[in-house]
Structures are given as C-alpha cells and as structure tokens.
Amino acid sequence: MGELVRVETEQAVATIRLNRPPMNALSDALVAELAEAAVTVSADRAVRAVVLSGGERLFAAGADIAEMSGASYVQMTARSHGLQDALIAVARIPKPVIAAVTGYALGGGLELALCADFRVLGEGARVGQPEILLGLIPGAGGTQRLPRLIGPARAKDLIFTGRFVAAAEALAIGLADKVVPDGEVYQAACAMAATYTGGPAIAIAAAKQAIDLGLDTDLESGLEYERASFAGLFATEDAQAGLRSFLENGPGKATFSGQ
Secondary structure, eight states: OEEEEEEEEEEEEEEEEEEETTOBBBOHHHHHHHHHHHHHHHHHHTOEEEEEEOOOOOOOOOOOHHHHOOOOHHHHHHHHHHHHHHHHHTTTTTTTTTEEEOOOTTHHHHHHHHHEEEEEEEEOEEEEGGGGTTTTOSSSSSHHHHHHOOHHHHHHHHHHHOOOOEEEHHTTTTSSEEEEGGGHHHHHHHHHHTTTTTOOOOHHHHHHHHHHHHHHHOOOOOOOOHHHHHHGGGGGHHHHHHHHHHHOOOOOOOOOOOO
C-alpha cells in the first residue's frame, strides 16, 4: 500500500497498520495513505473484517505537531479537510472494523480509533483528547464521535481537561469494548474480527450503515431507512440461503457467499 500505512490480509481479515515510528504521528503523507487503505479494503470483496493497528507498542500519538506548528488558518483549513476525509473513509468501511490499541491513542490517534466499530485496548493503554492543552479542540471527530459513544458529559470531561484515560476506565465508560494483556491486543482484535468473516457480508454492511445513519437522524427517518434496507436484502442470495437453511436445518447453520 505504502511506506507509512500497510495493508496485510490473512483469512478474510485485513489489517491496516500504521508504520511511522516512533509515534505514528498523523502526518499529511500518512493521512493520504490511510485514506487510500480505507478505500482499498472497502472495495476488496475478499476482505470481510478489518483491524486497525499501530504496532505492538503504540497505536498513534496524534497529529504531527511539527507540521501544524506555525501553520496559517488557510493551511490548516486544507489539512483538516484531508484528515477529516481520511477518517470518514475509515468510518465508512462497510465491514466490521476493530481498533487494536496498544500504548497511546491520543488526539487524532483516538479519533482514528473512534472510527472503528469496536476497540480492544491493552491493559497499559492510555487514550485521550489532549488538544485543549495546546489551546485547540479535537478537529477530526473527537467532539462528535466521542459524545455519541460515551455521552456528552463524559466526553466534555475528557475534552475540557485533556486528561489521559487508563484502559480500565475506558472499559467502564464504554470507550473500550475489551481489555486484554498488552501483548495480546492484536491477536484479540483479529479473533474478534474473525467472528464476523463467515456472516452475510451485504447484510452486515447494511446493518452497519443503518445503525450509523440512524444515530445522525430522527427516529422516524432511521426506521424508514431500516425498513427499506431490510426489504432490499431479500434480493440477495445470502438472504435466500439463510431463509432456506433456517427452514431445513434450524437457525445458525447457513453458509453465506457474500452475494
């Protein structure tokens, strides 16, 4: 894929791996490769689930401060669009996405993890939105995705103080979905991803889109989108196979082709 973001696929699980040591700072070049990686795994029908990883020691420490320092309003307007667009592309991957968070996920690093459907943290992981300590606010989804996930009051506490959150607290407030020993984070994320690879890919994509769109609209509109998606799935081979298998063999025994 590139030097700064690599895509590795094994048994229907693709790993999008940040590769900019020592801190995986989100430079303009890395962000561009991240967007390309998201498009690539989205289009690859052989990929059924995705893991976001920064490596064994650290997920991502945030934006590249050296690139931002001294930047003008005009320059940051363009850069912020690029970062937002890349993270939106990750959030819209039509497959289950699991963030494997080791070490630190701060600022833009946490905002990237928030684009995943699930987050697996190592016991020693620390996450946070410390932009306020620079006289700034999160600029790539922190003020939007974080309160939708953990509630507005908790999100405001994290954003107003810029404090780092330990893995145990992240799990307690719903920012993490699972906490495992530091050396087992990537394996646990891959194991979680593998649980979705045998499912009906089109239906999973439809469910993800319905949930995500529904969070951003009123209940009536969300219900109508759900109804239309539900009906539309009857045109897929997977739905027909699932219904037929249920009648013949009972629930949970269908084999899906992704068609």
